[in-house]
Amino acid sequence: MGTAALAGVLVFTVVCTAVQFLRADLDWLRTPLSFYLVDAYGRWVQAAYVLLSMSLGLIGIGYHRAMAPGARSGVARALFVLAGIALTITAVAETNRNLASIDFEGYVHAIAAPLAFLFVSTGMLLLSWRLRADGRWRTRFGPAFVLAAVSFAALWGHALWRSAPRGATQKAVILLILAWMGLMALWLRRAESPAPDRLATPAGMAAGDG
Template sequence: MNDTDPVARSNHSTVDSSTRRLGAIALAGLLLFAMVAVTVQALRTDLHWQDMPLSFYLLNAYGHWLQAAYFALAIALISLGAGYYLALRGGRRSAAPGLLFACAGIGLCVTALAHSNLPGHAPTLEGFVHGTAAQTAFLCVTVAMLLQSWWLRTNPRWHPRFPFAFVLALMCFAAIWVDALWRGMPRGLEQRLVIVLILGWLGMAAVWLTKPPRDMSS
């Protein structure tokens, strides 16, 4: 950015301010989801977290808390997508990661509202919708993470953060397929490990938005 150009300097400052706000919103949503999820699981002593998928905690006691947290996470994903679209100005960028983050957010909302199938009960259409929405959310968010990481390499300001972001996103993408195809550990524990990996990438990306790198040309 040319420091002698007050208009360019003002535009740069405005966009950075917007990305910081979106990053802060995303980070708040992620933290809220994590805190509520941990709290609800601690309160539900009738369920063993290592065996039970998170979806089961949406039912019965404290389920509404977790539903609200899913919606907060959806807002966080949408904010993250919008924030990075703004942040990657001055270089190549794509709306695809943002659209995938939005699709993942919609999938989370549907997952929160539709009850899952329960062991020992006949499968229901609502359970099918729940499962499909949950898998869609996992797939969309991890593909969005991969694409968003890949686009970081095209921007001089963000390129140094590309390698770590991409490798971690790749690990998350691989993890959802391991979770889907392998049953070598308790179902709940396996799912929690995947969720922690994904939340780790999302949290890192949100923090980066709140502290965007300096313009290397300034």
């Protein structure tokens, strides 16, 4: 799962970086990534979005399996799966380039995109926090949680700082999220088999169900 998740992150990074140079008709500082889903190279970007959606689900499910039962969080797993679903919808529902006339598909895209950000950023914080409850993963807690917190703060900065170049701030948030996902996928790839259930106490299992 870690290998597949890391591959999805790398493909997304390469494709979306490449289109910043290939799409000379778009100003990368002011144009959000959603606009690269349409017109030239749009299918490549859509495919990269779908692969990243799968990576989100793999990270959520992979860590749920790899961590001791007492440290697992079903909520974190659900948030990553929901983020993947929302990102897929974002990819297939075309954004409206004319904001004065938004159709149904544009509304779906406008709802799915921020939901994907919200689900993944919250899931990042929760999953990172749960690492501290597992002795095998505790040393990973610090860098994971700091990067998740910076990503979460950057997302709200992008949402509230309306005068900043929308493309640049959005892509900065995406890069932070990709860095966190890449790091978590790499750790998951290097991990041993999932911790056996016998290591958990009944109290620990109850605590990890949230």
